[in-house]
Amino acid sequence: MINLQHRVDQVVTVLTETVRDYAPIAFANSLGAEDMVLTDIIDRHHIDIEMFSLDTGRLPQETYDLMQTVRERYKTTLRIYFPNVKQVEAYVAEHGVNGFYQSVDLRKNCCYIRKVEPLRRALQGKRGWVTGIRREQASTRANLSVSAYDMDNRMQKINPLLEWTHAEVWEYLKRYEVPYNKLHDKFYPSIGCAPCTRAITPGEDIRSGRWWWETPETKECGLHTEKVVQSK
Numbered sequence: 001m002i003n004l005q006h007r008v009d010q011v012v013t014v015l016t017e018t019v020r021d022y023a024p025i026a027f028a029n030s031l032g033a034e035d036m037v038l039t040d041i042i043d044r045h046h047i048d049i050e051m052f053s054l055d056t057g058r059l060p061q062e063t064y065d066l067m068q069t070v071r072e073r074y075k076t077t078l079r080i081y082f083p084n085v086k087q088v089e090a091y092v093a094e095h096g097v098n099g100f101y102q103s104v105d106l107r108k109n110c111c112y113i114r115k116v117e118p119l120r121r122a123l124q125g126k127r128g129w130v131t132g133i134r135r136e137q138a139s140t141r142a143n144l145s146v147s148a149y150d151m152d153n154r155m156q157k158i159n160p161l162l163e164w165t166h167a168e169v170w171e172y173l174k175r176y177e178v179p180y181n182k183l184h185d186k187f188y189p190s191i192g193c194a195p196c197t198r199a200i201t202p203g204e205d206i207r208s209g210r211w212w213w214e215t216p217e218t219k220e221c222g223l224h225t226e227k228v229v230q231s232k
Contacts, residue, residue, distance in 0.1 A: 034132030
């Protein structure tokens with residue numbers, strides 16, 4: 001069994017090498033448990049990586065509370081990007097404020113407006129981006145690599161926590177007293193927009209609380225379904 005310190009050392013090495021090879025780098029911080037681990041590691045080890053989060057306009061209050069806590073606790077600045085207001089207005093005018101429940105296509109369109117388009121703006125001028133996704137989170141992430149070329153965004157994509165387990169994430173959060181979203185204490189393992197996220201019951205898949213009205217193979221928002229060239 002790999003101990004936590006070894007896991008942390010691996011992440012620091014990956015991030016340091018990423019900065020060396022692909023700077024400037026940005027970290028897309030969703031403020032989930034995994035991303036709070038990365039927030040703490042990047043700040044604690046003074047790694048030169050910019051950090052940003054996407055405010056979709058539909059986030060739970062607990063996420064906004066954590067956003068403020070991150071601002072107050074860490075020296076690394078958390079930049080916030082918002083959706084294009086005209087695109088949001090057009091979507092709501094045509095489909096309604098909760099039109100994403102009507103079909104997978106409408107849900108993905110909403111995700112594109114509120115997440116993907118702001119992400120692309122946040123990544124402008126960067127040569128690489130960092131995420132907190134883990135392999136065991138979803139079947140759609142089974143074939144990912146720690147480092148791969150993201151063909152859609154035309155830059156390197158780094159997933160330094162890819163092989164971490166759920167238990168290791170929480171061991172780190174507790175050991176270093178890292179702040180986290182309080183919805184996790186209410187059985188929300190994966191947290192996105194409020195209308196698309198719910199608590200799960202013991203034994204359910206950790207992604208079952210996201211877009212629960214869809215089948216598992218469609219449960220991505222478009223941020224992590226891009227074509228990649230595997231590199232290691």
